Amino acid sequence: MAEDSTTKSLSRSYLFAFLGLLMLALTLFVIWDDEYGLRPWKKYQTQYKELKRVQLENDYQHALVEFDSAGGSQKLAELEIKLKEAEEIFQSPENQNKYNTLKSSLEEVQEALSKNQNQLQRYRGELLETEYFYIKNQNSEDKAKMQELQNKIDNVDGRRKRLLEQEESLKESIMTFTSGIEELRAQIQNLKSPLEEKKERLAKLDDVPLEIKQIHINDVGKADRCESCHIGINDVEQVSDEQPFTKHPASFIYLKHHQSGEYGCTFCHRGQGRATTSIEKAHGNVKHWDEPMYEGDMTQTSCLTCHSDVKGLRGAEYINNSTELFKKYGCYGCHKISGYEGLREIGPVLTEVGSKTNYSWMVEWLLDPKSYFKTARMPKFFFTKQEAESIADYLFSMTRTVRQDEDYEAVEIDWDLADKGKNIWSQSRCNLCHVTGGRGGNHIKMYAPDLSEVGTKVNKEWLFNWIKDPKKYFPETKMPRFRFSDDEIHALVEYIMSEYIDDDYEPTYAEPEPIALESIENGKRLIQKYGCYGCHELQGMEEMTQVAPLLRQQGISFLRKDEMGEKIGTELSSIGSKPVDLLDFGKLKKLIPHDRLSYLKQKLRAPRSFRDNLLMPDFQLTEDEVNQLSAILYGFTDAHVPARYVVPSQHELYQLAGAEEFKFSGDFEKLVEDVKCTNCHPIKGIGADYAPDLSIAGSKLQETWIKRFLGSPDVIRPLIQQMPNLGLAQGSITMPRFNLGKEEVLSETNKSDIDIVLNYFQQELVSKDIPKKVPELESVPLDEQISLGKKLYDDKGCMACHQIGMDGGAVGPNLSDIGNRLNEGFIFVYLKDPKRFKPDVVEPNYNLSERERIYLTNYLMTLKLDSN
Amino acid sequence: MRDLMDKVKKNVIWKSIFRRDYKENVRDRAVAIFGNVFLHLHPVQVRESAVKLRYTWGMGGITFLAFIVLVITGVVLMFYYHPSVDQAYDDIKDLEYQVPYGVILRNLHRWAAHFMVIVVMIHMFRVFMTGSYKAPRQFNWVIGVILLVLTLLLSFTGYLTPWDQLGYWAIVVGTNMGAATPLLGFEGPFSEYFGITAYNDVRFALLGGTQVGGNALLRSYIWHCVALPLLSIILMFVHFWRVRKDGGISRPQ
Missing domain, CATH: 1.10.760.10 (Cytochrome c-like domain)
Structure with a gap:
């Protein structure tokens, strides 16, 4: 305790000074960082200003040169001389005298007017007052006073009118002195103003402050600051093609219909709209930000957020193609997606496939569909040969009891008949949809099987029945029923079976071999496991087959409806907003980037690469297709947008209005169903847009022409309009000859096909805005x-x-x-x-x-x- | 120069604030401490051994400094923050991207909070190791322990305010722990004997409901910004006062 008895003082000033300086340095850094380091947009805005200055400067110089070359400066000089002369005349003492006299008398008149006005007001006030007393007291004195006042008012008012006239005439006389000068000044101004406007814009550039540009949309809680860097996004003419200075591409579609003040940027592009401190943050390419920015075509995935239907929507072509691709591959067969319920199964009915195809073809097809033709839609399931045989056995057992290949060698060909068939083949434009030998298939939106080797796939009998009435075998087929006679069909079949064959074909199952029961059971299990019924109809035929009862006795039953109801794939309704953490990267966790897009693309490219035992088959997609499909998958989100943004589809509009949706009716409906007009023609929103729209065909086309054309179609439009990308010879596409109007009569009404079409066109497909005739002009012969x-x-x-x-x-x-x-x-x-x-x-x-x-x-x- | 100083010092205003002249001597130093509302908690003189860093580490004082920083930055942050589910996260983002000095402001608050938790632990460790919890300082030790709990609660309630995934789940887990507490939580032991349900247990009290939502955010905000700091300040002053009254800051015997 002894040490404490003395008092000591200690100084730490050096340490304090040092720490103080450190603090100061830190503070200065914070200030600098906040002013520049964290606000990179200031740099961009400054650069943009410079670029804009150059642009405006050029613009101005250009206008200046143009002005000179058009003799503008000369004209200007002349006008200025004239103005000077006029001013001199005006300034001459004589004129000035007159002018000043006029002016002073005008002033006098105006003064008198204002006095007059006061007087008038006073009298009127008095009148009102007297009136009040008169009404209250009913006094005759007041009555007399009122009369007197009224007289005064009339008097003063009359004077006022005269004064006004005087004023007017004085003004006019003054005008005669100055009007010439005014006019010259206006002319000069007119001449100079475009130039001066440009100059002014240039000068005003300096006043534009550096600031954060923000679009705030209250009801969706968005504050997009993208324009702080993308400062020229609304430019008409961009200052540079470098980012972030460019204008919005195709702004006449996108920005015109989605004004940035109403929609902002992140509505379509995603990313982190509030971020302003770095490109990565703003574009959302940072960890834990779930929505990285969309670029290029991928952005169109956002169209789906508000537009229920993107068909025919300008600027949404990419996502529309994606949608069609998605439907083409029938993804909804295995995956549940809201909005894609109840669509047709894309594969053919398989209940009677045993009577259609060759056994070894079936096995080969199951092993690898693309080896038969490369545009095959059916994916590869990586079956072993035994598995493929089992499935084939199950399918064949519905109509047969043995495995055996057709003996195509034994088929006799009638070459004369085949020649006739060739004619029919080309008139019917089979190649429009079907590819043979790498040619045809121009109707890209219509999927039809490649027929190059169909002669060694099917048999004559089936083919005949198929062409005669495709719907009998496959009710939902897109194949039209051509109105052929039996002879014509025979010829066509003969041609197909002789021309489109696989020359290297050798039967693998030449000898009949009974179908084994275990194999059928196994096939049934595989069909259930892989959910083949997602795309193919294959149930409910137990009673109809000859073999089934036999099998049933042996304890085998075919799949029932309730055994194949479920969609086996994952639901995809909100895959586009599924958190990345919930996606199973499995074996590829470290090998591919950990984001949603990479996952989706990998899944589409190699569906089973994440784990063993995955079920999704390989569609062998091209990289383009992978991109397109991932775009639409990205569009399936659970995003909710306020109702004002939603654009309902035609279908939904009808529903909202409580109105019946447009449907074909009567005989025409049956005809369309039969000939599949809407495979190519759009009619009032129904159908593909491959051939001309027939919605107003009745107003557009002449009756005799319709009749003639349907009987024998020929070229109207050159090919280029329909298929711009194919580069095929022009004029090679016309409507197929459906043999309408031939002996066949569709219904009880006894009308021919052509009459039905004509009737419907003229009654339903007309526009009341289109007159029958051109207005007559009597004045001109x-x-x-x-x-x-x-x-x-x-x-x-x-x-x-x-x-x-x-x-x-x-x-x-x-x-x-x-x-x-x-x-x-x-x-x-x-x-x-x-x-x-x-x-x-x-x-x-x-x-x-x-x-x-x-x-x-x-x-x-x-x-x-x-x-x- | 002297004239200038005189002008500044010899007038009513100066005198009304400082009352008397200051000369560099023991008496004036003592008077300056006495006369200052902020300093008078501190003893006028301390023993030399008590100033030695290697014994006390200065952790108590540093904790208090961190607390002051937190109060100042916290008040400024309150100007930019709405405790509502729709706005909270966006407000935090705006602090980062748009508010002038928002980044340093928010980070100062965050760093100081982490720092305070760390130094308060070290402070407690030192007090324990030097045996400073013993008589006559038992009561102050108890106050200290309560202050420790308050510090941790301040951290916990502040965690939810950004309304991000991290805070959200921290509160979910934290309050579920509350729900599993014996007697207090409906999932804890004995709850059935006392009529504790999900609607009257401690978790319900913390969240203002059964789920982490707007009410939970508001509650944690009020606790964080008003209730807990007030409690802490009161207890801190008791704590400091007791340091003096219990025989001054502890030092080697």
Whole structure:
């Protein structure tokens, strides 16, 4: 305790000073970091300003040169001299004297007016007051006073009117002195203003502050600050093609319909809209941010958030193709996805496949479908040969008792008949959908099997029955029923069985071999395990087969409906927002990037690579297909958007309105079902867009032409319009000959096919906006109208795209026979605005006047080929 | 220079604040400490051995410093934060991306919080190892233990405020532990004898419901920003006062 008795003082000033300085340095760093380090957008905005300055400067210089070359400066100088002269005249003492006198008298008048006004107000006030007393007291004195006041008011008011007239005339006289000068000034201003505007924009650039640009959307809690860096996104002309200075691509579609103030950026692009401190953070490419930014085509996946239907939606082509691809592969067969319920099973019915195909073909097909033809939709299941045989056994056992291949060697070919068949094959345009020998299959949106080797797959009897009535075997097939006679079918079958065969074919199962019961049981188990019924109908046929009772006696039963109800795949309704942590990367955990997109792509590329014993088959997709499919899978989210963003599909609109959806009716419905018109033609929103839209065919086409065309179709449109990517010879595609109107009669009404179509066209597929006739012009004789029309046709350069006879381009339809084909009323309306009927049509709108349209229509109606 | 100093010092305002002149001597130093509301808790003089860092490590004082930093930054943070489910997370993001000095502000609060928990532990360790919990300081030890619990609770309640996955699950787990506490939680032992259900147990009290939602966020916010700091401040001053009254800061005997 002794040490404590003395008091000591200690100083730590050096340590304190050192720490103080350290603190200061840190503080300075924090200030710098907050001002620049954490605000990289300041740098971008500065750079953008410089780029913009260059752009505006160029713009200004360019305008200046143009102004000079157009003699602008000379004109300006002249005007200025004139102005000076005028001003000099105005300034001369004599004129000035007159001007000043006028002005001072105007002032006097105006002063008098204002006094007058005061007086008037006072009298009126008094009048009101007196009126009040009069009403209250009913005093005759007041009455007299009121009269007096009224007189005064009239008097003053009369004076006022005279003064006003005086004022007006004085003003006019003054104007005569100055009007010339004013006009000259206005002219100079007009001349200079475009230039000055540009100059002003340049000067104003300096006033633009560096600041965070934010789009705040309250009801979805979004605050997108993307434009802080992407400062030129709304530019009409971009300052640079480097990021982040570019403008939005195709903004006339995307931004026009989704104004950034209403939608922001992350609505479609995702990413982290609030982040401003680094590119990675803003784009959401950081750990724990679930939604990395979408770029390029992938962005279209967001269309699905609000648009229930992207078919025909401009700017959503990629996602629309993805949707079609998704449907083409029938992913919904195994996976439950909301919005894809109750769609048709994409594979053929298999209950009677034993009567259709060759046994060894079936086994080969099961082992690897793409080895038979490479456009096969059926995926590879990696079966062993024994497994494939078991499945084949199960399927064949519904109609047969033995395994055995067809003896194709023994099939006799009638070559004359085959020759006839070849003709029918080409008239029926079989190659439009079916590929043979690598050719055909132009209708890309329609999947049909490759027939190159079909002659060693099926048998004659089945093929005959199939062509005769495809729906009998496969009710939901897309194959049309051509109205062939039996003889024609025989010829066609003969041709197919002789032409499209596998030359190297050798029967593997030449000798009959009874189907083993264990194998059937095994096949049944495999079918259940892999869920073949997701795509193929194969139940409910127990009673109908000859073999089944026998098998049943032996204790074997076929799969019942309730044994194959479930979809075996994972539900995909919200796969696009499934947390990454819930995705099972299995064996590939360390090998591929740990994000949703990489997972989906890997799953599509090699479905069983994550673990052993996975069930999903390999579709052998191309990389493009993988990208497209992952785009649509990304679009299946559980995102909820406010109702104002949602765009219902046509179907939903009908539902909302409580209205019946458009459906075909009567005989026409049956006909469409039979001939599959909507495989190619869109009609009022139903069907593919491969052939011309028939929604208003009744208003558009002439009756006689429809009849003739359906009887024997020929080329109207060059190929290029339908299949821009194929580069096939032009004119090689026409509608197949369905043999409509031949002896066949569809229903009790005893009408021929053609009459049914015609009737329906004229009654249902008409537009009330299209008149039957062109309005008549009495003032101009028809001959003259026609020649004026021809002149217009030449002047507007129509032949650049359209062909008449042998002259003209081949972009638009050939017009040689248009007078026989189209109704004049339709042409007349169509010319007014071509885009009205087909939004993506190439034809420009020439803004023709009504008179011009009449001339042109009348001219076009004279273009007729006399084929009959 | 002198004139200037005189001008500054010899007027009513200066005198009303500082009352008297200051000369560098023992008496004036003592008077300065006495006369200052913030310093008068501190003894005017301390023994030399008590100032030695190697004995006390200064951890108690450093804990208090961390607490002061937390209060200051915490108050500023409150200007930028809404304790609502819709806005909380976005507010935190805005602190990072948009609020001037938001990053340093938030991180100072966070670092200081971690720091306080660490130093308070070390402080306790030192007190234990030097036997400073013994008489006459038993009561202050108890106060200290309560302050430790308050510190941890402050950390825990602050954890939920950003409303992110980390905080969310921490609170889920933490309050479920509460639910499994004997007597207090409905899943704990003996709860059935006392009529404890999911709707009247400690978890319900903490969350303002049975799930981590808006009420839980609001409750943790109030605890974090108002109730617990007030309690801590009161107990801290008792703690400091008792340091003096129980024989000054502990030192080698």
